[in-house]
Amino acid sequence: MVPTTIWLVEDNVRYRNTLAGVINRAQRMICSQAFARCEEALDLLQHTPPPDVILLDIGLPGISGIQGLEKFKQIAPATHIIILTVYDDNDKVFNALCAGASGYLLKDSTPEKIIAAIDEVLAGGAPMNMQIAHKVLEMFTRLKPVQADYGLTEREREILQQLVSGLTKQQIADKLFISFHTVNTHCKNIYSKLHVNTLSGAISKAYREHLI
Amino acid sequence: MVPTTIWLVEDNVRYRNTLAGVINRAQRMICSQAFARCEEALDLLQHTPPPDVILLDIGLPGISGIQGLEKFKQIAPATHIIILTVYDDNDKVFNALCAGASGYLLKDSTPEKIIAAIDEVLAGGAPMNMQIAHKVLEMFTRLKPVQADYGLTEREREILQQLVSGLTKQQIADKLFISFHTVNTHCKNIYSKLHVNTLSGAISKAYREHLI
DNA sequence: TGCAAAATACCACAAACGTGCGATTGTCCC
DNA sequence: GGGACAATCGCACGTTTGTGGTATTTTGCA
Numbered sequence: 470m471v472p473t474t475i476w477l478v479e480d481n482v483r484y485r486n487t488l489a490g491v492i493n494r495a496q497r498m499i500c501s502q503a504f505a506r507c508e509e510a511l512d513l514l515q516h517t518p519p520p521d522v523i524l525l526d527i528g529l530p531g532i533s534g535i536q537g538l539e540k541f542k543q544i545a546p547a548t549h550i551i552i553l554t555v556y557d558d559n560d561k562v563f564n565a566l567c568a569g570a571s572g573y574l575l576k577d578s579t580p581e582k583i584i585a586a587i588d589e590v591l592a593g594g595a596p597m598n599m600q601i602a603h604k605v606l607e608m609f610t611r612l613k614p615v616q617a618d619y620g621l622t623e624r625e626r627e628i629l630q631q632l633v634s635g636l637t638k639q640q641i642a643d644k645l646f647i648s649f650h651t652v653n654t655h656c657k658n659i660y661s662k663l664h665v666n667t668l669s670g671a672i673s674k675a676y677r678e679h680l681i
Numbered sequence: 682m683v684p685t686t687i688w689l690v691e692d693n694v695r696y697r698n699t700l701a702g703v704i705n706r707a708q709r710m711i712c713s714q715a716f717a718r719c720e721e722a723l724d725l726l727q728h729t730p731p732p733d734v735i736l737l738d739i740g741l742p743g744i745s746g747i748q749g750l751e752k753f754k755q756i757a758p759a760t761h762i763i764i765l766t767v768y769d770d771n772d773k774v775f776n777a778l779c780a781g782a783s784g785y786l787l788k789d790s791t792p793e794k795i796i797a798a799i800d801e802v803l804a805g806g807a808p809m810n811m812q813i814a815h816k817v818l819e820m821f822t823r824l825k826p827v828q829a830d831y832g833l834t835e836r837e838r839e840i841l842q843q844l845v846s847g848l849t850k851q852q853i854a855d856k857l858f859i860s861f862h863t864v865n866t867h868c869k870n871i872y873s874k875l876h877v878n879t880l881s882g883a884i885s886k887a888y889r890e891h892l893i
Numbered sequence: 894t895g896c897a898a899a900a901t902a903c904c905a906c907a908a909a910c911g912t913g914c915g916a917t918t919g920t921c922c923c
Numbered sequence: 924g925g926g927a928c929a930a931t932c933g934c935a936c937g938t939t940t941g942t943g944g945t946a947t948t949t950t951g952c953a
């Protein structure tokens with residue numbers, strides 16, 4: 470049975486060696502490469518078959534783990550990348566996950582957890598520490614459209630939609646088979662309901678408050 | 682020691698009873714209420730201290746679990762709600778998490794997993810099945826800004842930013858201490874670079890492609 | 894049946910925008 | 924020294940928008 474190949478990118482020598490030891494002692498896993506910097510790993514990735522999994526630190530000298538992550542994914546999209554870091558701030562977590570991380574572990578994770586995480590990504594999962602998972606769900610609640618209700622009618626929403634798409638009033642009139650004057654009237658009502666008095670204000674409000 | 686109080690909302694009688702049994706056999710947990718419909722639970726929540734955790738199905742008669750989730754959260758924001766359902770489509774997962782679910786389990790979860798999930802939310806975690814966690818991370822990669830580069834200069838981005846915020850050219854000129862003509866020229870260049878010829882087109886492009 | 898809201902249409906005028914030109918200054922880099 | 928680029932400023936003119944009105948028809952609902 471072919472063992473799972475794993476690369477490490479971690480600048481702390483001792484932690485890197487410890488990790489490599491943990492992985493190599495696990496069944497069917499081999500830590501075939503370990504680097505202190507993303508640049509080295511990226512170089513090698515150009516001429517070598519990619520590993521199954523990369524364990525990646527974020528706080529690295531040179532290009533950061535998150536920037537590196539994007540580049541890794543460009544070269545080897547199928548390789549799973551698990552972030553292993555001390556950083557748990559929303560920004561780092563968010564950016565790492567957007568960049569395509571398959572998992573996010575904190576460095577206080579036990580060796581067993583780390584091995585389990587590798588198994589989990591290979592099984593199609595997304596290993597995360599408890600607190601990271603919690604942050605992730607919190608981020609979702611912030612995405613929730615607040616949907617302020619300005620009492621726009623259906624037709625007004627339709628006109629607003631067309632304005633947002635970049636058409637002029639005349640073009641909207643033509644598209645909806647109504648007169649310019651009607652579109653103009655609708656716009657007046659929309660502006661009044663949204664408390665704006667420019668097109669740009671209306672469009673911005675539409676985007677920001679998910680009116681469209 | 683006060684036991685953790687748990688409510689169930691699950692329309693299948695047999696599964697509901699099984700779940701209640703599992704919970705009541707666990708240490709320091711009590712299933713104090715079990716409902717077939719959200720409406721009943723919402724009624725009782727008006728006159729009763731809220732439970733610590735609600736296990737909530739999604740496919741319910743009457744108002745759906747996701748709509749119910751929003752109402753539960755309005756009445757009892759501190760209560761943790763764990764979705765327990767057969768549905769694993771992106772839309773349901775996304776909406777449930779946006780509505781404030783603390784966890785998302787599929788019904789093929791073992792009794793041990795369910796009990797562990799309750800413990801996990803109480804400890805500040807966010808229990809999810811492996812496949813759900815994977816979906817969640819996938820959703821993040823879709824959020825990733827594509828950041829098309831239209832070669833806007835720093836000043837042009839600044840002007841665009843002001844346009845998006847709803848100011849007129851004259852207002853921008855005053856704000857940045859430059860002449861109207863300069864703003865006008867920048868606008869011309871912005872429009873040319875973005876391949877648009879109206880303000881609305883520029884603003885929409887800015888929002889849609891995360892230029893700002 | 895009758896009322897309120899929504900959708901439609903029109904006019905006029907000032908303000909703001911879009912676009913065609915041209916021009917100067919400063920900076921960076923080869 | 925010269926070329927490329929960014930930022931600045933200017934003018935003219937036609938187009939579009941924003942806003943003040945008024946008015947008719949359709950539609951939903953009580």
